[in-house]
Amino acid sequence: MDAAVRLDTSGALCPMPILEIAKAMRGLPPGTVVELISTDRGLEADLPAWCEATGNPLLRMERRGASYVGWVRKAG
Template sequence: MEAAVRIDTRGALCPMPILELAKAMRALAPGTLVELVSTDRGLEADLPAWCEATGNPLVRMERRERLYVGWVRKAG
C-alpha cells in the first residue's frame, strides 16, 4: 500500500505515535493516505480508537514481527 506520508515513530512510546500522527494530519489535505510505523504494541489498540474518535478512517493495520503499521486516510 503506497502512502503519501510515512511517519516513523520506532522507539517512541505511547502517546507519542498518536501525537505525531495527529500533528501530521493537521497539515494534510483530505483523502491523503498516511502510514504510521511504530514499535509500541499499544498502537494496536490506540490507532483504531483514535481513528474512531477523530473520524479519520483506519484503512489497514498490520503487525510485522516487532513493528506495528497502520494506514489512515485523512477525513474531509
C-alpha cells in the same frame, strides 16, 4: 499500500505515535493516506480508537516483526 506520508515512530512510547500522526494530519489535505510505524504494541488499540474519535478512516493495520503498521486516510 501506497501512502503519501510515512511516519516512523519506532522507539517512541505511548502517546507519542498518536501525537505524531495527529500533528501530521493537521497539515494534510483530505484523502491523504498516512502510514504510521511503531514499535509500541499499544498502537494496535490506540490507533483504531484515535481514528474512531477523529473520523479519519483506518484503512489497515498489520504487524511486521517487532513493528506495528497502520494506514489512515485523512477525512474530509
